[in-house]
Amino acid sequence: AQKITQTQPGMFVQEKEAVTLDCTYDTSDQSYGLFWYKQPSSGEMIFLIYQGSYDEQNATEGRYSLNFQKARKSANLVISASQLGDSAMYFCAMREYTGTYKYIFGTGTRLKVLA
Amino acid sequence: DARVTQTPRHKVTEMGQEVTMRCQPILGHNTVFWYRQTMMQGLELLAYFRNRAPLDDSGMPKDRFSAEMPDATLATLKIQPSEPRDSAVYFCASGLDSNYGYTFGSGTRLTVV
Numbered sequence: 001a002q003k004i005t006q007t008q009p010g011m012f013v014q015e016k017e018a019v020t021l022d023c024t025y026d027t028s029d030q031s032y033g034l035f036w037y038k039q040p041s042s043g044e045m046i047f048l049i050y051q052g053s054y055d056e057q058n059a060t061e062g063r064y065s066l067n068f069q070k071a072r073k074s075a076n077l078v079i080s081a082s083q084l085g086d087s088a089m090y091f092c093a094m095r096e097y098t099g100t101y102k103y104i105f106g107t108g109t110r111l112k113v114l115a
Numbered sequence: 116d117a118r119v120t121q122t123p124r125h126k127v128t129e130m131g132q133e134v135t136m137r138c139q140p141i142l143g144h145n146t147v148f149w150y151r152q153t154m155m156q157g158l159e160l161l162a163y164f165r166n167r168a169p170l171d172d173s174g175m176p177k178d179r180f181s182a183e184m185p186d187a188t189l190a191t192l193k194i195q196p197s198e199p200r201d202s203a204v205y206f207c208a209s210g211l212d213s214n215y216g217y218t219f220g221s222g223t224r225l226t227v228v
Contacts, residue, residue, distance in 0.1 A: 047216030
């Protein structure tokens with residue numbers, strides 16, 4: 001079974017609009033972490049935001065926020081006021097502890113921001 | 116800004132040749148990962164080190180791949196012999212198992228012909 005599921009292979013959003021990228025996860029651990037990374041066409045992986053499983057508040061970092069719904073096991077990334085430079089692949093990842101840390105990535109969502 | 120440095124950036128080699136990829140993690144980071152990225156499989160964890168000790172290499176084909184950290188400033192990933200199916204981008208990442216994510220290198224794009 002997939003541990004991290006990103007069901008949207010591609011998304012379009014108009015510049016200045018907000019967009020939500022979906023991520024659901026599967027774990028039986030109580031303590032885990034959820035991350036989002038951005039991969040522009042240049043190929044590097046850029047860390048965006050982190051949410052801990054015990055965090056009661058949704059994480060925010062500038063225009064990025066994480067809509068964490070623990071009961072639904074979802075950790076959606078919300079990008080507000082989209083910019084052309086936001087066009088990239090976005091990966092959701094989970095860190096869980098199973099004797100050692102495991103760090104698992106989803107398949108990614110390609111976001112295209114339209115002018 | 117501190118960076119994870121990977122060399123080489125690109126490598127084209129013939130099937131059967133040995134390939135060595137190098138990674139210099141960020142000074143002070145105690146955790147190093149090797150990932151492989153392909154269109155078909157996405158990002159696959161190959162190996163994971165903490166404090167230079169290998170903790171998990173279950174994702175790595177053992178017969179041809181090996182990963183080591185000879186010292187805290189160098190991690191290596193070797194493929195011997197290389198095969199066309201090994202063609203991928205190989206990323207190294209380092210971090211502190213903290214809430215701040217991991218810093219990735221720019222990757223090594225390997226093409227085996």
